Amino acid sequence: MKIKFKKFLLILYFPAISFFIYIFYLFFNANKKNENLNIINENEILTINMAELPVIPWNSEQAAGHIIETFTAAVHGSLAPIYIHGSIDNTNQNTLLESYSCKELTCFAKLKKGVYFHNNREVTAYDLEFSLIKQLIAQKDSNYAETILDDIVGINNVKNEKVKIIKFNNIEYPSKLVEGIQVKNKYNIEFKLKRKNNYFFYRIIDGKIPIVPIEELKEDYINWKKYPVGFGKYKVTDVDFNNYIFYLERVNLSEKIPKKVRLIFSSNETGDIKLLLGKPNIGNEQNEHRLIFPNVYSNAGFLYNFQTELGKNENFRKAISLALDRDKIARSSYFNELSAEDQFIPNSGYFKEFRADIPIQEQNIKETKRLLNLIPHNLWKNKIFQVPTYWEDAKEINTLPYIKEIQTQLANVGIQTIFLNTNNDYDKFGDNDPNVFWFTGFSFATSDPNKNFAHFKSGSYFKHEHHFDPIYELLYEESANKIYNNPNSVKMLSKYFTQKNIMTIIFNLRMTLSYNPQKVISLGNQYNGIRFAIWEVKIRSQI
Numbered sequence: 233m234k235i236k237f238k239k240f241l242l243i244l245y246f247p248a249i250s251f252f253i254y255i256f257y258l259f260f261n262a263n264k265k266n267e268n269l270n271i272i273n274e275n276e277i278l279t280i281n282m283a284e285l286p287v288i289p290w291n292s293e294q295a296a297g298h299i300i301e302t303f304t305a306a307v308h309g310s311l312a313p314i315y316i317h318g319s320i321d322n323t324n325q326n327t328l329l330e331s332y333s334c335k336e337l338t339c340f341a342k343l344k345k346g347v348y349f350h351n352n353r354e355v356t357a358y359d360l361e362f363s364l365i366k367q368l369i370a371q372k373d374s375n376y377a378e379t380i381l382d383d384i385v386g387i388n389n390v391k392n393e394k395v396k397i398i399k400f401n402n403i404e405y406p407s408k409l410v411e412g413i414q415v416k417n418k419y420n421i422e423f424k425l426k427r428k429n430n431y432f433f434y435r436i437i438d439g440k441i442p443i444v445p446i447e448e449l450k451e452d453y454i455n456w457k458k459y460p461v462g463f464g465k466y467k468v469t470d471v472d473f474n475n476y477i478f479y480l481e482r483v484n485l486s487e488k489i490p491k492k493v494r495l496i497f498s499s500n501e502t503g504d505i506k507l508l509l510g511k512p513n514i515g516n517e518q519n520e521h522r523l524i525f526p527n528v529y530s531n532a533g534f535l536y537n538f539q540t541e542l543g544k545n546e547n548f549r550k551a552i553s554l555a556l557d558r559d560k561i562a563r564s565s566y567f568n569e570l571s572a573e574d575q576f577i578p579n580s581g582y583f584k585e586f587r588a589d590i591p592i593q594e595q596n597i598k599e600t601k602r603l604l605n606l607i608p609h610n611l612w613k614n615k616i617f618q619v620p621t622y623w624e625d626a627k628e629i630n631t632l633p634y635i636k637e638i639q640t641q642l643a644n645v646g647i648q649t650i651f652l653n654t655n656n657d658y659d660k661f662g663d664n665d666p667n668v669f670w671f672t673g674f675s676f677a678t679s680d681p682n683k684n685f686a687h688f689k690s691g692s693y694f695k696h697e698h699h700f701d702p703i704y705e706l707l708y709e710e711s712a713n714k715i716y717n718n719p720n721s722v723k724m725l726s727k728y729f730t731q732k733n734i735m736t737i738i739f740n741l742r743m744t745l746s747y748n749p750q751k752v753i754s755l756g757n758q759y760n761g762i763r764f765a766i767w768e769v770k771i772r773s774q775i
Contacts, residue, residue, distance in 0.1 A: 275773045278490040278752075280766065281503030283624040285654055286476035289495060290460050292367075292376060292440040294656040296624040297530060297675030298507060298743060301439035301763040303495070306480065308442035308462030311360075312433055324757075325765065326464050328355060328443060332433050339423040339432050349445045350467040350483060357421040358398065358405045363443045364436070365409050369395065370453040376440045376693055379686045383432055383712070385424040386411030388691060403447060427713045431680040439763070465767045466493060482767075488774055489767040499627055504751045504771070507764060508625060509567060509744040522746045524569055525761035528578040529743040532623070532673035534736040537661045538699045542611055542668045549733035551603035555645045556638065557595040562739045564633040573740045575730050576674075577681055577722070580740075586681040586719050588727035600645045616648045620658050622672040629653050638738065661696040670697075673741065675762055681722050682712050688734055698734055
């Protein structure tokens with residue numbers, strides 16, 4: 233009986249045991265499949281290390297130039313192809329305008345039909361108007377948009393009570409806020425200018441002003457309901473905000489571009505492509521290829537706080553400039569990516585014709601000390617100046633050899649400094665800010681030589697980085713009005729800016745990157761390193 237009972241139990245439990253074995257088999261194989269799937273996905277994902285300093289890539293006030301320009305081009309697309317005189321952008325980017333031109337003080341733009349946001353809604357002229365003015369509505373203080381759009385009639389006297397709500401295709405848009413922006417119909421828009429500017433469209437093609445669908449933004453017109461939405465070749469599919477990892481996927485599945493892209497921020501040897509190499513340990517892995525773009529990415533130097541006695545003292549600013557051996561500072565860079573500079577317009581390419589005809593300032597210790605002795609000693613002698621920075625090259629800015637060289641040269645004339653690591657929230661001098669110096673730079677993303685000078689006009693976003701200067705205001709207007717007929721007007725502006733040391737420019741920086749040739753076959757047609765065309769990259773999984 234016991235034997236029969238045992239057989240009965242075995243027969244009873246066998247199906248259950250078999251079922252659990254089968255479940256284990258499915259689970260084990262599913263894990264193996266997932267592992268294989270992850271391997272496949274990793275092969276398909278292009279990982280780009282954007283910079284050491286982590287930032288949200290669509291934050292227009294905090295993201296560095298190459299970060300926001302690269303992200304905007306990939307996700308939001310562009311108004312038109314980017315051109316520098318004598319060269320053409322062949323990067324096959326997604327663009328919105330079918331045609332655009334300027335005649336005297338009026339500029340005309342016609343949108344392409346059939347351009348759709350990632351939410352499957354067609355882009356219209358009302359979206360273009362909204363995208364240009366949304367910062368003016370959202371932020372009471374001066375902002376980048378006002379500086380970029382400075383040529384447009386009425387841009388400097390915007391009042392929110394003027395806003396009219398227009399309903400088009402069941403979407404409500406704030407409209408007619410700026411006198412010089414006039415939507416004619418679904419696909420046509422006109423701009424009335426204060427001054428003639430044939431660079432107008434090149435100037436407003438800026439990563440800080442992406443073309444966006446109003447319905448995807450929260451009511452503040454700044455923050456997204458979920459993720460940014462544009463009409464570019466890539467859409468944002470996921471974000472790890474804690475670790476600053478941003479996932480993109482191609483929109484058009486038939487396009488032979490990387491299917492998935494992961495944007496990261498790391499000081500480690502991480503990424504198939506690493507942009508803006510800051511330290512010698514980045515971009516030096518075995519078999520890794522390194523590239524330095526010929527274009528100047530940005531300048532760098534000291535901005536001064538004109539609220540302070542030293543910042544507004546012309547002798548002090550001049551002394552700081554003459555204390556520096558710019559060539560020696562540039563030679564201290566790791567990858568030869570720096571070049572000595574003292575003007576706001578770079579000495580390269582198309583921009584050269586607009587530079588002032590003056591030599592780069594040379595170090596002059598004797599004159600530096602003479603100028604410093606004209607300034608009350610209690611303001612600078614035996615003091616240590618903290619220098620805030622906005623410099624995305626490295627998290628630890630004092631690891632950069634050219635920063636150490638600048639400190640050493642200033643210390644040799646009695647100016648003691650401590651450079652502080654970049655704080656993303658410190659993007660200009662605040663009211664009553666005690667700091668005298670701020671180390672940063674301005675990028676060259678467009679071909680308008682006047683664009684960066686606009687930051688130092690009255691009413692700019694940087695209100696304490698220069699005081700009201702009627703001569704500067706006059707020279708800027710002359711330059712903006714006469715640039716096409718008389719490049720000398722820009723030269724005069726540049727000369728005044730340089731000789732007054734409104735900003736002490738120390739060097740120019742070229743974009744550097746490295747890539748892993750085992751993953752990346754080609755970088756494709758890259759117009760410049762500032763606006764890196766992700767879709768141009770070819771990886772092995774595309775073969």
